[in-house]
Amino acid sequence: MSEKIYAWLLKLYPMRFREEYGASALQLFRDRLGTERGVFRRFRFWFDVIADLAISVPREHWRRKPSAPAMGGSFRISEEAVAAMTKRGALAPAVFVSLFVVLGLTMAGSGIPNTCSFSPRTSLLRLSRLGTSGTSEGSKDVGGATN
């Protein structure tokens, strides 16, 4: 029964991994199941199996395909992240959030007030005020913020 459950759980891994190591993983599971006797040891065994799945399944899905050309460290990670987000339809929200973060950081860098407690609504309001009353209010608020 346990073996059948684990064989089913193995389907969570990508096809490539299962083809290469599915049989070996099942064999290892079988070997270890045979040695873990008693309620506590069985419980610990299943805990290990679940923890192992939680860590290794996402990692195997994120693993780079061997056919793809090699690229440098951080760029490779960014490329993988963007590809995965595009696949999951999460790219647009991520770009939107990034724009707000960049906007906030830009405001902080240029000394626009209250950037330490940045919120889009207040910042936009202040930006519109700056547009109408020039930079004097901005410099006043900066002084206030530093006090």
Add this chain to the structure above:
Amino acid sequence: MPKRKLDPLPSAAFHILLALAGEDLHGYAIMRQVEQQTDGRVRLGPGTLYGSIKTLLEARLIEELAEHPDGQLGMERRRYYHLTSAGLTLARSEAKNLADLLRVARAKRILRGAHV
């Protein structure tokens, strides 16, 4: 390139390299060896073990043996792994880095008891 994927060397990968330093082993024997060499603190699950083995194979730090030492009749075929010279060099370098850190920890009296 191996340097990119295994720099820094993950703990599981280092344990596997150490386990294979003594002899050629199959997956389950590696798991038992790692459990033994860490006094039961590290128990590699199948996914972590074979994921790490795959990475180490791709980096050519270990290799799969074509002939299996226990290829007897009636026994299930197991895949045995062997530490390459590049794997040994990396394991040695990692161990040296850890030894240097240990020396610093000793000098600063961070460690107590049997380790000191």
